[in-house]
Amino acid sequence: MGIKKENLETIFEPFKQTEKGGENHEGTGLGLSISRQFARLMEGDITVESELGKGSIFTCTLKMMVQTKIEDFVKQPSKQIIGLQPSQTDYRILVVEDVKDNQLLMMKILSSVGFEVRSANNGQEALEMWQKWHPQLIWMDMRMPVMDGYEASRRIRQLEAENPNRQTPVIIIALTATAFDEERKAILEIGCNDFVPKPFKEAVIFEKMKQYLGLEYVYQESTINLSSHGTVNEVDNFEQLNAEMEKMPKAWVEELRKTALSAREKNLIHLIQEIPEQYFFLADSLNQMLEELAFEKIVNLTEGFNHE
Known part of the structure; x- marks a missing residue:
């Protein structure tokens, strides 16, 4: 319980853990580092106060605007995507994710609007599925067992280069929790078209697919109006x-x-x-x-x- 004084700053460094965390082999030592980077990007910070033997207090401060009126929240209508415009190609989407809950969530989001969706639990399965099923777009998690998303993406691009007339190059969009520019650069260098940070937002998922596949959606207008005019x-x-x-x-x-x-x-x-x-x-x-x-x-x- 608590953290030694000399470790208070090092715990925010990538891949660093306290002695107890290191002994238990829990996590990668990236959580605090990534969280602090996000906080600082939002003009805030994460700090820690700790006393060995008693406990620790972590404080996150963020620069935010305080809304004081209900109408401030409700002026813009929201558009719910309910389907794909007719007369479009039947799009095959492959979701590659080893965490079952995340995989099922992504599949439910995509299938609910009319995409044909299949899943793979690791990069090896993704490679085999790509060769047999020929998806137009792959959502690729980058951290997986057996074969990670980096190796799977690299091999797909290599096979495409060896057989240029075989099929149109598949769109690969990485799903990553990393906040480091170096790793995001590496994702693009191995052949991914783009990346989306985790946790993702449904609107971002659909927007990226529209950008790369030229999709047209069917929207359901829904205005939540709680202003004085509601x-x-x-x-x-x-x-x-x-x-x-x-x-x-x-x-x-x-x-x-x-x-x-x-x-x-x-x-x-x-x-x-x-x-x-x-x-x-x-x-x-x-x-x-x-x-x-x-x-x-x-x-x-x-x-x-x-x-x-």
Whole structure:
């Protein structure tokens, strides 16, 4: 418990761990380094205070604008993609990801709008699937067992170069949690067309596919209007949702927030089932958000409550 004084700054260095963490072989020693870089990119920082034998306090500060009026949040309509425009090619998309939950989430997002989607658990499976199925685009995780995304992408480009008339080069977009420019540069050098940082946003996924495949989507316009010009029902619904959320235990709200942040559908289903029957409006609203994979909306709903 706690960190030695001489280790307080080194723990923010890449691949560095405390003695205890190193002995247990937990993690890679990149988490704090990446988190601090993100904080500093947002004009903030992460600092630590610690006393050996007692414990540690990590503080994250960020420069942000505080919204003071509800209407500040709701002026722009949001566009929900519900499908692909007709008369387009049947697009085959390969998702390469070793973490099952992440793989299933990506497949559900893509298949919900009409893509033909298959998955691979590592780079070796991806290579075999690419040779047999010929996808137009591959979402490639870079850190995997057996064969990682770097080697798989390199081999695909090598085989394409050896057989230039075989097929149109596949689009490869890397999925990476790295915040280092050197590694992102390496991703492009091995032949990936682009990269998307984790955790990804659904809108970014669709935008990248539109950019590289020339897609046209079908949108469902949905304006959430809680300003003074909104309808009475919309404001009432918003207030009822918050009122029922306030009735739930703080520990439950915090678990809901954490689960939504990690996009764990099964866990969210269990949490929603714990809602008492009298708060049916909250349960129905959360179920609808879950069906739409609107994890960000669920997270936003928990804001304003004290997180432990």
